[in-house]
Amino acid sequence: MQEITGERLIGRRTFLQLGAAAGMTAFILGSTGCSPMAVTAPEKSSSFTPGTYTAQARGKQSLVTVEVTVGEDAIEAVEVTNHCESERIANTAIAAIATDIVELQSLAVDTVSGATLTSMAILSAVKDCIGQADGDVAALENAASREKKDVTETIETEVAIIGAGAAGLTSAIALSEQGTDVVVMEKCGFIGGSMLVSGGRLQYPEAPLEFRQETTEPMRRLFAEVMERARALGVKEERVTFVEDQYEKWYAEGNTKTFDSDEYYAVLGAVGFGNPLAAETTTDAVAARSTCEWVTAHGVELEKPLLGIMGFSWPRSTHPVGKPAGEGYVDALEDYIEKSTFPALEILFSTSAQELIMENGKVVGVKGLCDDGTAYEVRASKGVILATGGYTDSPKWLARLQPQYGFDAEESVHSVAPAGHTGDGLDMAEQVGASVSSLGEVMLNPYAHPDYHIVGHIIGDTGNPLVINKEGKRFMNETAKRTDLALAVMEQTDQLCYIIACDQNSNIMPNGRNFDGEPAEALFENGLAYRADTLDELATQIDVPADALKKTIEEYNAACVAGKPDEFGRTYFEETAPIVDGPFYASPGTWAVLITVDGLTVDEGFKVLDDGGQPIPGLFAVGEVCGQPCLQILGYGDAVVAGVLG
16 A cells, blocks of 8 residues: 555645535535545446436435436436435435446446435436436446545544544534644545434523423423422422422513423433432533533524424424524534634545554554545544444444344344444444443334334424324323333334324424424425325325224314323323314324434543543543433533543
8 A cells, every 4th residue: 555644635624615616515525535536437338319317216215306318328417306315415425426427427336425325216216217218227337437546644633533423523613612633534425424314403491581482281280290200200309399499480470481490401301211310410401501502602593482392392492493404503513614713624524434543552543444445544642532423223232232122133223313323433442442331221213204214204293292003093192202102103003103283283384394394395295294184085195094093083182171191191282282174294103213322431521431440541432422312412512622632
């Protein structure tokens, strides 16, 4: 291998500026990885019947529609005309693959790291079009391809971060704001990680009044129920009484908006997870609130009013305005990086971390391999931060850390996370002596789409829903915690359920998007959700007995107004919960792995600990890899800085 040491090829902000100028940021950031590869000159591989042809293939989240225009002896254009894939992920694959096919006159093109299913869908549809045009698909599959590099580049920096998801990206920003030189190694061709396909929801404790809903009678009943359950769980009486006093004082002072406090947040968490000790600390509440304040300060506009969501019925949930899932965070943070003046923040895209560099008992860097063949050795004088996400796509780690679910180490499972959450950080850390611990639970999602395993297809209230099985009947308390809901779905025919909604409790916003930011019409057009004017029509669309569906809704509506526990023990029904006037909606769902909540053991400064409880010098971990799900890490930005910089 040729050894190259010296200046970096290109900085992070330069990437962004080039992308904006070219109008194809996703391609520049994602298709070529770290730098352009050599191109073998294309040769005539086929002849065609000239014209424009259309085909579809299944991607990660939807059918992907592709148009291919060919002349007599060349592919002239490849265009994706319709899809419901995650925009950032899909755009990376679309630009890269379309460009490569036309430029190389070949179907022997690489898929984009992190967008494999979307990439394969595009390629499959293009092959279909080529067949329609009487082209030789086999010849094109064996035509020219890009040549891989055979070089090594050494980069010197202060901090190396592995992973550009929520935890890695925000840690990089927090460190850069302190004047620290940072290099991020990202295995996918884009930033964002699981944040791109998550619901993007944040819990906002003690939110400003402008975010809060008006208090309703069901909310008052729910508060009383939570207090009762807290006492039954064994939460200390003085904590319960303290929260009750806060509640009474809030309304005695004339407030009409929903009550909230850090202490109530803690009690709710204790009740939800069945752990009375969780009520004793407000650390998570403070972190959650500081997360919301941090993202707002960095350009994210948060949705109002706060809503209840699956597993968190109390209205405290928000997400970026006008953007699908978590894409709003990524857009804002990318824009913030582009406009900032802090030291160089470089991201090595499409580069998989291979191993940590250990010298004299200290982690001093990381080795990585880019899709273009470039081998990187990043030397980090102040340490390496693992931000590799969880292990939702690793049968090996699921079987090892979650044996109670019967996962097979050799068989993949449904996961709503993007590709790439394969436990890489756990593997690398364990190789240098890190302790890997299990908390005995993984977060499951009960409403992943049964075909695409996404969560952004739902047209309905997930905090206060009606859920039925294939027989058209209810089967659970829909306001229970997520994992319990998922376990209940597992017991149903085909492990399938439907969220049923009507116009008054759909989550379609005035802008025509659902609460996750997805265009509602696109979901209906692509068969991801269903809409009908009558319940009979809806029953036909989702193939459930109409009589059973209507009887279930009648009984459910009666439970909504009864004000007492129904047959499933559910007591919380908001005023909009009844299913009344059409149009009526149905969103199909099945269980899937959502988030892993265990992994590496870290101290308060995010230093990774060994089996003896001692920090491994130079090694840190943030986010899901150490059991801190998703965006929660944002609330600990100062702690990350303090831990790494000392």
